[in-house]
Amino acid sequence: MPLMFIALVMSGCNMTKTVPEGDALFAGYNVRVKGEKDSSNRQADMETELAATVRPEPNFSILGWRPGLGIYNAFYTEKESGVKHWIMDKFGDPPVLLSEVDTGAVSTVMSNRLHNRGYFNNTVGSETTIEEKKATIEWTASVGEPYRIRKIEYTLNDSLPVHQAIAQTKTNSRLQPGEPYDLGRMTQERVRIDSLLRNRGYYFFSPELLIFSVDTTVGDRQVDVLLRIKRAAESRALRPYTIDDVFIMANYSVGDSLSTNDTLSFRGYHYIPNEDYVKARHLLKGVFLEQDSLYTRQNQLLTVRRMSGLPAYKFANLEYERDTAQSDKLDAFLYLTPALKKSLRAEARMVNKSNNFAGPGVTVSFRNRNAFKGSELFTLEVTGSFESRTGGTGTGEAPEGVEQVGNDNLTSYELSAQASLSIPRIVSPFNLRNLRTEFVPQTRIGLGFNFLNRVEFFQMNSYNATYGYNWRPNQFWTFDATPINLQYVRVNSSEYFDSLLQARPFLQRSFENQFIIGSIYQATYSNQMLERTHQFFDNITLDLSGNSLNAVQSLTGSPPPTDEEPRSIAGSRFSQYVLLDNDFRYYLNIGAESQLVTRLVTGAGYSYGNSTTLPYVKQFSIGGPNSVRAFRARSVGPGTYEIPDTAAFAFFDQTGDIRLQANLEYRFPIAGFFKGAVFVDAGNIWLLREDPDRLGGKFEANDIINELAVGTGFGLRVDVEFFVIRLDLGIPVRVPYRDSGERFVLNEFNGSFSGENSMVLNIAIGYPF
Incomplete structure (x- = not known):
């Protein structure tokens, strides 16, 4: 078709x-x-x-x-x-x-x-x-030589404070003598002056009150520019205002009339009608208006945006009126319209994971957007899924002499429950100052359980608890700190799976019952919200585990850990490692809809002390719809290691301690909401320690480029703004596990979806990066 x-x-x-x-x-x-x-x-x-x-x-x-x-x-x-x-x-x-x-x-x-x-x-x-x-x-x-500005004069001859305020801004003017005449810069200058005055109390001022007069008769292709305020400007626009009363309508609906009968006075604010919906002490952390303070547009925008970011509210609007008794004061009215407090949603979907497991799933989620009258967002999500996958890197029947357990397809059942509480403020034992930012700071608490049953292989029970903070000091930077990150993994394996692990000691250690007790810190920079030709995104993650617990046990006299006798807590080993990961992206916008995107992902994890390997859930992988798309998910590497047939038709994914991945993709419109792309991907993973069961997997700096898996391809995307369906067709160019002179395989491309050097179709939701 x-x-x-x-x-x-x-x-x-x-x-x-x-x-x-x-x-x-x-x-x-x-x-x-x-x-x-x-x-x-x-x-x-x-x-x-x-x-x-x-x-x-x-x-x-x-x-x-x-x-x-x-x-x-x-x-x-x-x-x-x-x-x-x-x-x-x-x-x-x-x-x-x-x-x-x-x-x-x-x-x-x-x-x-x-x-x-x-x-x-x-x-x-x-x-x-x-x-x-x-x-x-x-x-x-x-054209000839443009007319240039000879001089700029501000005709501010009277003693009104507004003229003095404008004169003080002249050194930062967008207009400078000697520069070409530019009407656009004059418009920008009016906006600049208006913005400054609005942050000095001039609530009723507007750019339209400023007039530029240009004299082009001075000769020698020069102009004189004069700036003045309209003579017809109202007196109220030429005076600064301070804030008098602040009224907060915390449960407002369109059509409500202001009534002070049920007003609650709290720290100088008029809280209407009461605290039955959101408590005033929590709400006021996002209100940056104070009685007797100078009106500023900055405080107005900060307040509206902070209120709009609260889960409990759907709309926030701030209006001002001149005080009837004092002509130089403003009364502020903050109208907050509640959002739907509770919601229940059921979602049926087709799960397609990065490890090639696919199948139907059902998620039921409950949300309470004002759980404890402080605009806390409580979420409870229960998910059940049945998934299957054909072979780790191959498909079809296992080759002769290779044991394949159970059904033709590996099957997996999963049930998880995750509860989270997002508090729109910093909850800390320390008295921290309120952040003056338009973005709502958050304290996050999470508790969850996951049961995974890979039939005839193993059952894994995973428990997790987290406590962390998220805040954005400005529109470019986002910080996420999770000082408490607890996870416990318990595995019950079959005899067949045990036999596979015993033959692979490094992998066996990854599947031991263990605690992950540590912290995760993230910093993200992005300017993608700006309409610029050049856009950047960078996310750096630091993941630590076991250090504090190991230090405590050392101080209390516990014997040093060994591979045979590791230190433990509650009878299970705890992981000790440090992991650093960085995801950098550059977007070059070409025209209205075309875009050239580059991505570089680097990561390294080092286990030490109480651990000889990273936990399986923390190791890196390459391949799949968001990685090197010409190779099946998690099938590449480590290094030049080639997966033997005995593993290719089991469940094993290839993982490592070091990751390097690079992507280049050109995106372009086709017609309507159909978009196209062509891409080149490269990447691999490596081990920090030699693994006798995965020869060629150890990291050697001199061999990095020669050991990269490379693929190319093209894609079709259906982009209807609120979601994207993506189909990417990957074609292998170089495979790292072949001999050095035989790794380029593009000339052996078979044009099908099966066999060696075949195409890989990736179906996913959303853009890969």
Whole structure:
């Protein structure tokens, strides 16, 4: 079916198929700015700015192919109903015609843009070329030396405080003598002054009250700029205000009227109507308005955003009114609309895990958004799933002589329950100052249980408890500290599984009953919320376990741990390790929807003292839908180790102590909510210690590049904003377990989904990174 669709689209590659006679397809355009006498060196910027004014834009194209127009042509019909009309209308783009382009109007807009940038004397013309019913237009703008600012004066001659406040900001002005005249910078200057005044008490001030006068008659292509306040400005806009009374309506619904009959006075605030919903002492940690303090827009935004981030509330709105008794004061009214307090949700889904287990699952979750009248979010989630997986790295029947336990497919049952409490404030034995940030700080408490039954192999019971904090000092940085991270893993294994572990001592230690008692710290930087050409994301994680407990036992005289006699707690070994992981991403935005993304993931974990290996759940892996997509999940490495047939058809995943992974992906639009991608992935894992059962797995710095698994491929994504369905087809390029001169396998690609050097189809939700 997909091949038929592609064939039909390719049949519409005659781009002018639906172009009417006497017209032409608007196939492209170019904008040139000629300014031999322009010393500002802004030609390239001006060409980009002028190109953005062209309307309409040509049909989207990639490498000369116009997919939307191709779909429109392939399914074109004059009928207004039917499947062909639906596909044409939903996924196709009609041809953009030359007759729709008003070159004169576009030239006028370009000329105005140039005038706004200081080129008061400019000419703009266009030339159209038509070949085989395809039209291209070239706009040419001729400019000279731009007019420059000679001097800037602020006409602030009276004694009003507002004039003094504006004068104090002059050193930070967006306008500087000698720079080209720029209307956009003048607009920015008005906004800058308004922002400063709003944070000095001038609640009723606005940018529209500022007027720029420009004198272009001073000669020598220079202008004098004068800034003043409108003479008609109201007196209330020219005076600062302080806050008088603060009214907090903590249980507000649209249409409610303000009544002070049930007002509760708390620390100088008027809390309406009572504390039956959220207690005032908890809510006031996010209110940054104080009686008799100067009004500032910053405190206003901080308060609204902090209130909006509370789980207990759906909407937050802050309004001000002039005090009736004191004309220089404002009364503040904070309206908080509660969210639905409790909810119960059941979700059936298809589980597709990174270790190739897949199957149906059911999750039932309960939420209470105001558990203890402090806007605490309590969540209880119960999940049950049945999953199966075919072989660790291969599929089908086990080869002759290789034992395969139970059914043809490995099966797994899982039941988990996780309770968490998120408190929107820092709960600590220390008296910490309130964070002045628009993001709600959180204290997180978690308690959970997980039962995993891999039929005929083992049963694993896992218990966990966590206590931690999350806070964002600004929009770029997020910090997560979990000083208490407790986990206990107990494994009951079958005789067959025991025999496999006895043959692999390193793996056996990973599956021992053990405690993980430590801390996890994370720091994340991201500027993806900004619309920039260059965007960055970086997450660094430090995971520690067993150090404090080992130190206590050393101080109390416990004998040093050995591999045969490790230190324990409650009869079980505890893990001791340090793990550092970093995930760095760079996004280069190309045009409106295309994007080039690079990713580098590095990690290393070192076990010591009471442990000789990392816990199995903490070890690294490579391969799968979010890693090296040309290889099956968790099947690569370590190093040049090749999985023997005896393990390939068991459950074993390949894990290691060191990880290196790099990804390069180009994302582009196709049509509508269909997006495409091409990618190259590389990566591997290694061991810090020699494992006789996994020869070639030990880390050697000189061999890193030669031991990377490399894959390429392409993908299709259905991106409908609130969710993304992703299909990535991976093709192996280099496999690390072959001999050094035989690792490149692209010329051996078999074009199928089975056998050596075959394709791997990854189906997932969301983008890989």
